[in-house]
Amino acid sequence: MTVAKNQDEREGSERTSYFDSPPLDISVAFPQATPASLFPPCASDYYQFDDLLTPEEQAVRMRVRQCMEKEIAPFVAEYWEKAKFPFHIIPNIAKLRIAGGTIKGYGCPGLSITGSAVAIAEVARVDASCSTFILVHSSLAMLTIALCGSEAQKQKYLPSLAELKTIACWGLTEPDYGSDASALKTTATKVEGGWILEGQKRWIGNSTFADVLVIFARNTSTNQINGYIVNKNAPGLTATKIENKIGLRIVQNGDIVMKKVFVPDEDRLPGVNSFQDTNKVLAVSRVMVAWQPIGISMGVYDMCHRYLKERKQFGAPLAAFQINQQKLVQMLGNIQAMILVGWRICKLYEAGKMTPGHASLAKSWITVKARETASIGRELLGGNGILADFLVAKAFCDIEPIYTYEGTYDINSLVTGREVTGLASFKPAASQRSRL
Ligand SMILES: Cc1cc2nc3c(=O)[nH]c(=O)nc-3n(C[C@H](O)[C@H](O)[C@H](O)COP(=O)(O)OP(=O)(O)OC[C@H]3O[C@@H](n4cnc5c(N)ncnc54)[C@H](O)[C@@H]3O)c2cc1C
Incomplete structure (x- = not known):
């Protein structure tokens, strides 16, 4: 049996992105119907949900929709297939001004919760992985700093996170504590000038490349859960990508290991004193x-x-x-x-x-x-x-x-x-x- 070679094999080169390729003749490559790289118009808002939104919420919805359809849709399938993160889209997402969501001040957009929600939905409409990337960064990590951080921590971390100049992750789950996360075992022990973190985290989205890691650990003195901001360069910290996922393949989920990781006092989140x-x-x-x-x-x-x-x-x-x-x-x-x-x-x-x-x-x-x-x-x-x-x-x-x-x-x-x-x-x- 002879097997027809695809164009990449015939040319003896591996295509790295749609942008590197000659323009795709859609009618030849996909004779039956148009693929999602040319994203379909929105036909699903049948009950005209826009009428329930404020002008600001409508504006963010349209802004995100247009960017996702035109700038992101052309190549997400390829990155999903390769389980790679498309770092070059970070500036496109940053300009949407949705990172930081409902947080007011510190360079954050201060959207209503409805505005923030419809923005996440519009990202997910084109690609769920991209929406998870933003959600972990914004609605988990940034929000923890905004709600539980000191004034100095908010001023130090939130502005560059809002511009996506730095990226964050949020580590609660552990290998042995998923649904039962309140029983987590990572420890935080007080030492002079800071804390020593020891333990493991699993499934943490963005963790393989995050600059800022929000980590939850059990205070060995009080036995309560505390929160910490850990720098990616902290000695003793490693994050290894979890391979072979069947969903959200663009999201880089990691296993984090912390061996005697030192966190200075100023990076302990003062508002996290229990799991509640x-x-x-x-x-x-x-x-x-x-x-x-x-x-x-x-x-x-x-x-x-x-x-x-x-x-x-x-x-x-x-x-x-x-x-x-x-x-x-x-x-x-x-x-x-x-x-x-x-x-x-x-x-x-x-x-x-x-x-x-x-x-x-x-x-x-x-x-x-x-x-x-x-x-x-x-x-x-x-x-x-x-x-x-x-x-x-x-x-x-x-x-x-x-x-x-x-x-x-x-x-x-x-x-x-x-x-x-x-x-x-x-x-x-x-x-x-x-x-x-
Ligand atoms: C793609 C992905 C991204 C993630 N990102 C993050 C992240 O960024 N940060 C983070 O901290 N975590 C993250 N998680 C972890 C996620 O929150 C956990 O996977 C989830 O809480 C479930 O835990 P588990 O996988 O250990 O399942 P388990 O807790 O082992 O559950 C297995 C099954 O048992 C059921 N079960 C467990 N306990 C009970 C009970 N008491 N009653 C009835 N049924 C029960 C569950 O419903 C499930 O069906 C991510 C996970 C995935 C898959």
């Missing part, structure tokens, strides 16, 4: 995470909407078949409901009425609906539904880690369950715990 203090940050970040699957689902719908009209079978566009229309409408209905839940959670937050159970229900329910939406989209694209080039396969995979991080579906359900019943069900009975 992380909840102030997680409340906002869970709202942001809830908006990622909304954006992902919108992108999937937009892609399917165009694809079904372009590709023909049995002499008619795929969009003409009743079953395909039903699937498309099911996706559209999901998205309208997801948007309204996401919008309401922002309004509850703004009114000071949002509870942990509210945020957890939004994150868990929206993620389930996004999983269903991406799965239908994958079916609708047939064989092209398993190619990253057509967005939907990439989105289908990217939903999976989002279903799991910032509290798995189960854990978020139990947070809401505890709130509505008054009964916590996280820990099995003592007799069950000692069985193995």
